[in-house]
Amino acid sequence: LTGPRNIPLSALMQCKYPLARKVKERIADIRAKEREGVYQRSLFAPEAKPEISFDNGFVFADDMFVGVRTYRGSYRFSKHFTGWDQIPAFDGADDGEELNCAKMLDSLPEVKHWIRNVPRHPSAFWLPTASGKFYPDFVAELTDGRILVVEYKGAHLTDAADTDEKRAIGALWEKASGSKGLFLMAEKQVDGKDVRGQMLAKVR
Template identity: 45%
Template sequence: MSADLSIIFDEQTYAPNQPYAGGTKFEKHYTRLVGDLQPSGEEFDCAVHLDRSDAVRFWIRNVERKKSSFWLQLPHEKFYPDFVALLKDGRILVVEYKGGHLYEGEAAKRHIGAVWAEASDGKCLFCMPTNRDLSLIDRTINGG
């Protein structure tokens, strides 16, 4: 993989604002600490889906506005997707979960995610599930 596609996460630079305090133990989160994740709700369900996916090797809860976080450039700001996952086949999956009431207003994020994935020549994937349609993650991984 070329340097322009590298994403580096490590335990020392992962800097969440608040540690996850729920009862679910995540097996595949890249760091021992899971940050900025509520113990229930749609984003929590998305995290559980990633953690239980056979295709996912590791995932991380991406923290907004931190030096070590993954971001994509929008016209006037940086966009920090909710989750970044390393798949067992070596591809990178980026997931931005959106509640149904917010989905339509996020066309720019969907567009830049699609452009980023397309520019990766198949090495990176992007999806924006909404309304608890977490099967979109599986369809994105499987090319459907």
């Protein structure tokens, strides 16, 4: 700056804190773009060969989410893995769309049991993103042994910036699972199907 722009050093010293902040932001932006590039090349490039293993990954356990805030609504779920009275709280209102999604999942005859996933919890199921981890809303084991992972998106979130990234990594996980895993980005209505219809179409 003192060279090409001929800015006096004294003037720069007066702005050292804003300049330091801008430099820090610039470095963070460069690092984020580099992470995004590595992420895309490692998982989505034509030559990429991502692999997943079900041997040492997510497991259903009775005490997996002990201590987290729980659902206190009146609806009695019959297939939640840790019991109807130990369901981690849902996002939004107690009668909201995510709760309705859980009801639809609970009603499927193909579902053996399911769990309300808890973001950032050590026992939670997650998938990698360029900036961190994606924690889908629900994880279910089907009666045939397959794993169904469901992320619910309300109408106000279907066009969110991260939705496409989550949809892409979910689809890649399903493809790499060798028919052991299914991923669904559920919405209120898709091609004339409600949430339950979307789930049935995925598992059958």
